[in-house]
Amino acid sequence: MIRREPTVIGLSPEDLAELEEELEEFKLQREIKAQQRNLQRSATVLAEADLLESEAPVRDDTTHESPLQKPLGQQAPHRPPSQSVNAGPHAPRSNPFFSQQ
Structure with missing residues (x-):
C-alpha cells in the first residue's frame, strides 16, 4: 500500500484566534x-403538576367507588342457581341465519 x-x-495566528x-x-x-430546553421541560412539568392538582379531587374516604356509582353495602341478594333469574324454562335456541336441512 502506498x-x-x-x-x-498553514494557519496564521489570526486564523487560529478566529477558529x-x-x-x-x-x-x-x-x-x-440546552438551558432553554431544560427550562421548557421544567415549565411543562410544573404546568402539568399544577393541572393535575387542580383537577384531582381531594378525597377523605378510602373506600372503593363502584364504576356504576352503587354504594358498597347495597348488593343484590344471593340466590341459589335454581332460583336465579336465568334459570327459567328456555325456548330452544334458533338462529334465523342457520337452517338445518
Missing part, C-alpha cells in the same frame, strides 16, 4: 440551547 505524505495546513473564537461561540450557543 502512503502519501500528510497534508499540512478558537468560533469554537467558543459554538459551545456557548449549545449551552444556551
Whole structure:
C-alpha cells in the first residue's frame, strides 16, 4: 500500500484566534440551547403538576367507588342457581341465519 505524505495546513495566528473564537461561540450557543430546553421541560412539568392538582379531587374516604356509582353495602341478594333469574324454562335456541336441512 502506498502512503502519501500528510497534508499540512498553514494557519496564521489570526486564523487560529478566529477558529478558537468560533469554537467558543459554538459551545456557548449549545449551552444556551440546552438551558432553554431544560427550562421548557421544567415549565411543562410544573404546568402539568399544577393541572393535575387542580383537577384531582381531594378525597377523605378510602373506600372503593363502584364504576356504576352503587354504594358498597347495597348488593343484590344471593340466590341459589335454581332460583336465579336465568334459570327459567328456555325456548330452544334458533338462529334465523342457520337452517338445518
